[in-house]
Amino acid sequence: MTGPLILGIESSCDETGVGIVRGRELLANEVASSVDQHARWGGVVPEVASRAHLQAMVPALERALAKADVDLTEIDAIAVTAGPGLMGALVIGLASAKALAASLNKPLYGVNHLVGHVAVDILEHGPLDMPCGALLVSGGHTNLLKVDDLTSSITEVGTTIDDAAGEAYDKVARLLGLGYPGGPIVDKAAASGDPKAIAFPRGLTARHDLAKHRFDFSFSGLKTAVARWVETARLEGREVPIDDVCASFQEAVADVLTAKAVDMCDHYGLKQFVIGGGVAANSRLRTLLEERLAARGVALRRPRPGLCTDNGAMIAILGSEVVTAGLPPSASDIGADSGMPISKVLA
Amino acid sequence: MITLAVDTSTDVRVGIARDGVVLASGSVENPRAHAEQLMPLVESTLASVGLALGDVDAIVAGVGPGPFTGLRVGVVTATTLGLVLRRPVKGVCSLDAVAAAWSDAPERFVAVSDARRREVYWAVYAGGVRVEGPFVTAPSEVPDLPLAGPGAELVRPTSGPTILDAGVFAATASEMPDAGLEPLYLRRPDAELPTAKKTTIPQPRVSIRKRP
Ligand SMILES: [Zn+2]
Numbered sequence: 417m418t419g420p421l422i423l424g425i426e427s428s429c430d431e432t433g434v435g436i437v438r439g440r441e442l443l444a445n446e447v448a449s450s451v452d453q454h455a456r457w458g459g460v461v462p463e464v465a466s467r468a469h470l471q472a473m474v475p476a477l478e479r480a481l482a483k484a485d486v487d488l489t490e491i492d493a494i495a496v497t498a499g500p501g502l503m504g505a506l507v508i509g510l511a512s513a514k515a516l517a518a519s520l521n522k523p524l525y526g527v528n529h530l531v532g533h534v535a536v537d538i539l540e541h542g543p544l545d546m547p548c549g550a551l552l553v554s555g556g557h558t559n560l561l562k563v564d565d566l567t568s569s570i571t572e573v574g575t576t577i578d579d580a581a582g583e584a585y586d587k588v589a590r591l592l593g594l595g596y597p598g599g600p601i602v603d604k605a606a607a608s609g610d611p612k613a614i615a616f617p618r619g620l621t622a623r624h625d626l627a628k629h630r631f632d633f634s635f636s637g638l639k640t641a642v643a644r645w646v647e648t649a650r651l652e653g654r655e656v657p658i659d660d661v662c663a664s665f666q667e668a669v670a671d672v673l674t675a676k677a678v679d680m681c682d683h684y685g686l687k688q689f690v691i692g693g694g695v696a697a698n699s700r701l702r703t704l705l706e707e708r709l710a711a712r713g714v715a716l717r718r719p720r721p722g723l724c725t726d727n728g729a730m731i732a733i734l735g736s737e738v739v740t741a742g743l744p745p746s747a748s749d750i751g752a753d754s755g756m757p758i759s760k761v762l763a
Numbered sequence: 764m765i766t767l768a769v770d771t772s773t774d775v776r777v778g779i780a781r782d783g784v785v786l787a788s789g790s791v792e793n794p795r796a797h798a799e800q801l802m803p804l805v806e807s808t809l810a811s812v813g814l815a816l817g818d819v820d821a822i823v824a825g826v827g828p829g830p831f832t833g834l835r836v837g838v839v840t841a842t843t844l845g846l847v848l849r850r851p852v853k854g855v856c857s858l859d860a861v862a863a864a865w866s867d868a869p870e871r872f873v874a875v876s877d878a879r880r881r882e883v884y885w886a887v888y889a890g891g892v893r894v895e896g897p898f899v900t901a902p903s904e905v906p907d908l909p910l911a912g913p914g915a916e917l918v919r920p921t922s923g924p925t926i927l928d929a930g931v932f933a934a935t936a937s938e939m940p941d942a943g944l945e946p947l948y949l950r951r952p953d954a955e956l957p958t959a960k961k962t963t964i965p966q967p968r969v970s971i972r973k974r975p
Binding site for chain 1: 796797798799800801802803805806816817831832835836838839840841842843844846847848945946948952953
């Protein structure tokens with residue numbers, strides 16, 4: 417038994433991804449990013465991303481097929497991100513996937529992008545032990561999930577009530593004039609700074625907030641606090657210690673993400689925890705999470721950075737799990753769902 | 764030779780022709796359901812004349828001008844089908860397809876489509892050939908010539924056809940100039956930026972979306 421041969425397509429934001437898996441084995445993962453085209457805006461411009469997806473889609477398909485060394489006719493099913501994401505970006509992957517499925521006469525599975533971020537670690541570290549916890553952190557997502565069954569039962573335990581964690585990184589990088597995307601740049605600057613230099617706030621950790629938002633996040637106040645601190649320093653004619661600001665900001669983000677992840681594992685008695693999304697590549701977050709989870713006997717799973725960010729392999733492996741679970745394919749007239757809820761694994 | 768034509772510059776349109784003769788023309792008159800309806804319509808239009816995707820020898824796609832999201836759905840559908848079926852894919856200006864459907868057209872006329880935001884897309888035809896355009900302008904700048912096309916009524920009353928017949932498109936596409944497979948955007952991507960949100964941090968006056 418080698419499992420089904422699945423081609424997965426991802427186009428929910430600024431990455432055009434095509435992945436191919438056989439069962440739980442990764443055969444190809446081709447990603448084209450339009451990140452450089454968004455740098456001057458400091459964030460993803462939907463129209464720019466959509467234009468780039470159209471140019472990248474067929475070449476990415478060709479590269480993935482060549483890399484996996486499979487013929488299109490061998491593919492058993494097509495999986496595609498149906499949502500959540502940018503509508504104009506999602507429909508490009510969806511339309512391409514539908515054309516593939518119809519012309520190959522193979523089933524189409526429209527799947528949830530967020531669940532793909534959880535599933536992708538199966539390719540690196542094997543099947544997940546359910547129930548497990550998951551933290552998805554990127555410029556678009558900040559979700560704490562409880563996964564009871566990857567293909568049928570996922571609950572959102574917490575999310576951000578304002579900005580995504582990666583968005584806060586982008587904004588802080590911008591106000592410090594460091595460029596875009598903020599995650600890797602701030603992480604690098606933080607490495608030579610003092611994380612205790614400035615006491616930035618930890619959103620939604622006060623007693624009165626915990627009653628209603630025990631597992632939720634807020635990064636808007638942190639971003640504002642950093643902006644005010646920098647502004648005050650400049651007004652007072654002090655030199656802004658970029659490294660210390662970055663390290664202290666990053667510590668605040670990692671601390672609050674980790675504290676809530678640990679609290680969730682305690683609360684639900686979880687023994688395995690997966691992280692995904694672009695910010696999962698962050699060094700401080702990983703170290704802190706590993707430390708605090710290990711102290712409670714919870715195993716941390718993290719795919720390599722190339723699989724943390726958006727890609728087609730995560731959609732292909734989720735498609736593979738869905739096919740193996742015997743779930744029915746999506747209808748040929750499904751649409752993209754920019755606000756697809758996490759409770760829906762399949763469109 | 765079987766030609767499949769898809770056009771998503773207005774609503775969803777699919778045409779089939781054999782050696783320049785129209786076999787079928789299908790449409791879903793919904794300007795917001797391209798991703799949902801295009802592929803099902805391709806299959807049902809082919810099936811209506813006893814054909815399947817494997818019978819298609821050539822593919823043409825209308826590349827606009829028109830609403831960008833819809834255009835991209837049409838183009839990526841056509842190029843993906845071309846990849847799987849190993850058939851050539853040609854992009855054609857959608858206004859050329861509109862113009863081709865006017866059987867007793869005057870010597871000079873203008874084909875027009877709706878560009879929204881109080882503007883129209885248009886091109887001038889003489890002797891059946893596009894001689895100017897496509898452009899995007901206010902309706903008042905469209906030349907004083909007979910009109911055709913789905914946006915004609917935004918300029919003034921028209922005597923020509925107002926819808927794009929995808930069957931005629933499929934039948935005549937081989938004679939139309941190749942417009943490439945990039946949609947005819949006519950507007951820069953930053954012209955499409957939504958307006959900025961208020962924030963406490965100074966930032967460029969554009970709104971951005973979250974990065975994954
Ligand atoms: Zn993502």
